Each structure stands twice: as structure tokens, then as C-alpha cells.
Amino acid sequence: MSTVGLFVKEAAEMLQKVTDIDTAELTRLLETPPSVAMGDLAFPCFTLAKSWRRAPQQIAAELCSRISEQPDYAHIQVSAAGAYVNMHWDRTACSKSLLEQISQEQHYQLHTGQGQRIIIDMSSPNIAKPFGVGHLRSTVIGAALYRLYRAAGYDPVRVNHIGDWGTQFGKQITAHLRWSDPVQMEQNPIGEALRVYIKFHDEAAEHPELEDEARDWFRKLENGDAQALELWRYFVDVSMASLDRMYERLGVEFDAVLGESFYNDKMPAVVDRLRELNLLEESDGALVVRLDEQDMPPCLIIKSDGTTIYPTRDLATAIYRKEVMEGDRLVYVVGGEQTLHFRQVFAVLRKMGLDWAEDCIHVPFGLMKVNGKKMSTRKGKVVFLEEVLDEAVQQAARIIEEKNPELPNKEEVARQVGVGAIIFNDLKNNRQNEIDFSLEEAVSFEGETGPYVQYAYARIQSILRRAAQHTAANELPAGIEQHSTQDQSDPAATVEEPSGWTDSAWELLCHLAGYDSELERAVRLHEPSIMARYALQTARLFNQFYSHNRILDSSPVWREQRLELSRQTGEYLARLMELLGMKAPQQM
Ligand code: ARG
Secondary structure, X not given: OOOOOOOHHHHHHHHHHHHOOOHHHHHHHOEOOOOHHHOOEEEEOHHHHHHHOOOHHHHHHHHHHHOOOOOOOEEEEEOOOOOEEEEEEOHHHHXXXXXXXXXXXXXXXXXXXXXXXXXXXXXXXXXXXXXXHHHHHHHHHHHHHXXXXXXXXXXXXXXXXXXXXXXXXXXXXXXXXXXXOHHHHHHOHHHHHHHHHHHHHHHHHHOOHHHHHHHHHHHHHHOOOHHHHHHHHHHHHHHHHHHHHHHHHHOOOOOEEOOHHHHHHHHHHHHHHHHHOOOEEEEOOEEEEOOHHHOOOOEEEEOOOOOEOXXXXXXXXXXXXXXXXXXOEEEEEOOHHHHHHHHHHHHHHHXXXXXXXXXXXXXXXXXXXXXXEEOOXXXXXXXXXXXXXXXXXXXXXHHHHHHOOOOOOHHHHHHHHHHHHHHHHHHOOOOOOOEEEOHHXXXXXXXXXXXXXXXXXXXXXXHHHHHHHHHHXXXXXXXXXXXXHOOOOOHHHHOOOOXXXXXXXXXXXXXXXXXXXXXXXXXXXXXXXXXXXXXHHHHHHHHHHHHHOOOOOOOHHHHHHHHHHHHHHHHHHHHHHHHHOOOXXXXX
């Protein structure tokens, strides 16, 4: 990938005049050559061989001679292999406008969203249960989408739809009343709540009457029983306190935290509406909406014991987000295992005649495995997740100690690198892929990692700091050696290049020029990984540029250009890390 999309329109117009093929078709046919040294765009001439009844090589030569007027930025060449017309842009002529283009705000702050409001359902853990890895993914992906939408001109709203209602609270209360140790409850409420919750499941396998007891408690809760409510409130409060700690470490905020319980008084209206529309049917004592014509199982609305259920709350939630929160689009960042649930909920909304159901979008993601294994609920993921963050920070600290023991704010940087590594690891692959988490790999400074991106940024900042010192040094009497200050050990770097815009400098510049279209694509596909990969490529191309070009001690004209390119790359890397939810240390 190099000059993707750059001047494609112009190239197609140029070729249209000499081939009589329409520009849309030409645009489709144009290719990006495997390396910038070969050209910026290539036209494969074999595509004309049949209709022109000539060998591709002849066609290439013919086209080149026909293209008599070339725009002043272009330079056309028949490729070495002979079957392609390769086009090179005049780098000196184009670079000025490209540098100008990438420095403009409209290149990174888009307006496609036109202020439309997107309600993002993200994180949404269940609080009487441990914070699962799925919720980590939802948190990290949701937070990134929030910033992507904002950068595209939408008005996004982050909602944490806490799972604070449902039968699990009946279980939690039952377990608590039977087995909780008051001392433990005082010291480690989350751990103790988890312990008795797990015990409930073990015991219930042998004593199914426990399930009835739990159901009774949940019914009491739905009916507003004082003791049930008090206990419920207590569990909500302790869970929220621990969740908030984690959100803070991850740097994630919400615009609204509205648990499922918030919709308790909004569900009866939904049930009434369904009844009036004759959509409710009885099935084994429960009330359902049939979705046969959509080839889906019925959507359960009221269980046979009279209590509401997850889909009921999601119906009320969607209507609230549309009618009260005035969402133009409702996005749900929830694991792929809930695809059927959302299809059912959206289908019921459609059956209710709510045509905005089309604006409800489930944004699913794949499972995260740890060292090849699905994580077990029984292990207590609350602890586990905090531990992962701690370990990542410790590992980052070890690497920093090795690489840069003099670093002044080592601890802060280790935190930024460790947490950033976990976040980046979650975002770098297409969200629907399963990810296999390896801490070792995620925190490494090499490879497709967050630290690799952060490191490229820190390197740029160090170059810019030295450039500033040079400027100051220039005002000193002559004789100060500038040459030794750049620690470029790559031998290629010692050869002065024939032009300021070397292949690697040009490739980096063209890559940055593609930022807006990548952002637009990432938003359209709700896919933060597009920007994560783009960030990796930016870091890679910068490192390549850095090892092949002298920057600080190149000749004065090129020095300015190359510093400007470095500065812009730094700005884009900072923007990308911000989008993804990572911190950008100045030194590491
Ligand atoms: N709390 C749910 C779970 O952990 C996820 C909620 C997702 N959001 C929603 N509106 N259903 O399974």
C-alpha cells in the first residue's frame, strides 16, 4: 500500500483520452505497484490485449507515445516488464500540496456524520457477575468507536447499559443470605460476592429448590420488596466502585450509566403496546412475539412466572434511546454470541411499526482467548483483568529499565505503555476475529503492538527536540558539529540521497495523505482495527524513512522538508493513539 487513491481520478482521465475506456472502468483497473520505486499507479495493459489484438508490451508502448500532454505533476513510464504503463508523480511538484493537505484540519476532522447522534451501548457488564473479557472488548472497542464517530462529525453518546437487573440478582441474594461471611464481606465484597455466587451454582446442581428460592427473591425485587431492594442496592454499589476503578485505569468514560433496572418503569408501556398491536402470544404460560416469518425463534417478553426478561428490557431501552435521547442511530457493541438476541429485538421493533429499527446496528466482536483457552467464569475475571493490567505494566517497566534506565518518569510511562499495549492488542485485529491473548507479545516493543507505535512517536519527539537544540546551536559561533547528533546506525543512511523526496519519504507522505479515506472507511464499517493497522503502518513507514534518510544533518533544503514530514507523522501518530485510547509518551 502506498499511494492508494492519490490522483486516481486524474490518471483515469489521462488514460481515458488515449483508450476511449470510461473513467469508472479505468479507475477499477488501475493498480498500485508493489513498490513506490516502480511508480505510484500502474495500468495493466493485458486488459486491452484482446480488444486491441496486440501484445500488452506493444500496447504499453503505444499508450505512452499517445499520452502527449502530461499534467505537470506526472511522469509516465513503461514498466521494466513492459506490460504496464507505470505512472510516477513528480514528487517535488506534488509534495507541496500534499504537505499542505495533511496539515489541514479537514484531513483529520471529517464532517460526514453531519452532527447525527449515535447512541453507543458499550461495556455493559453484569454486576453480580465478574467483569468478563467480553466486556473488556466491548469497553475498548466502544471507546474507540466513540472517538472515531466524533472524528467523522457525528455526535456520539456513550452509554453503559449495566446488567443490574434479572434473575441473577435473585441468586446473588439467596447465596448472600445463606453463605456470606460478614468479615469477608467487609474486606473484599466483590471477592466474597463472587465466591458465594459460584457456590450457588455448585449447590443448585444438587439442590434445585435453590433455584426456586432465587426466583422468589427476584420476583420480590421486581415487586419492590424493601429487603430485596436494599440488598440489591448494596451489590450494585460495591460492584460499581470496582468497575469505576477499572474504567479509570483504562481511561474510559461514559456519558450515561443507565442500568437495565432504569427501564423497570418503562417496560409496562412496551408490553401494553405489544398487546394493543396484537403481537403478544401465549406459549407455555409465557408471553412471546412470534418471528416465524423472519425464520427466528419467538422473542420472549414475559416469563411464565410473570417477570420480565433481557429482550423486554432491550425493547424499552431502544425506544427510550430513540424517543428520549433522540438517537439517530443506535449502536450496540456486544459480543457475537448475542447476534440472535439483537436480530430478534430489532425484528420486534419493526413489527411494532417503528421504522427506525433500520437504524439499530449490532456491532459484534469475537471471543478473546487467553493462551488458546476460553476464559472460565469460575476463575473470577474481575481479579484476572486487574491482574492482566498489573502484569502488563510490570513487563513494560522491565523493558524500559533495560532500554532506557535514565528515563525520568519511568513509572508513568510503564503504566501508559502497559495499558496501551492491552488496548492496542484488542483493537489491532478485525473485531469479529477471535483473539488469542499473549501478554508477552502484546507488550513487546517489536511487532504489531501498541508499544511499537508509541516508540515510533517517542523517537519522532526526540528528533524534534534535537532539531530545536540545533536551531539554538546555529546561533552559536561556527564550528559546532551537527553530524554526530543523529544516531542513525543504518549504513544506508550515510549515503546522501539524490533527491529530497526519496522513496521512503514519498511513501510516508502518500500514506499520510490517505488518512481521511481510511478514517471514513473505519467509521462506515464500525471497525477500529482499520485505524490500528493504519497506525502500525505509519510507525513502520516512519522507521523505514528514518533508517534510510538523514534528517538533522541532511542538506538544509531537505532537512526542513524531512523535519516537516517527521513533525506531521508525529501529529498523526498522536491523533491515532488518541483515537484508539492510548497515551503517547514523549520519551520511552
Ligand atoms: N449485560 C449484557 C451481558 O453481559 C450485555 C448488555 C449489552 N447491551 C444490551 N443493550 N443488551 O451479556
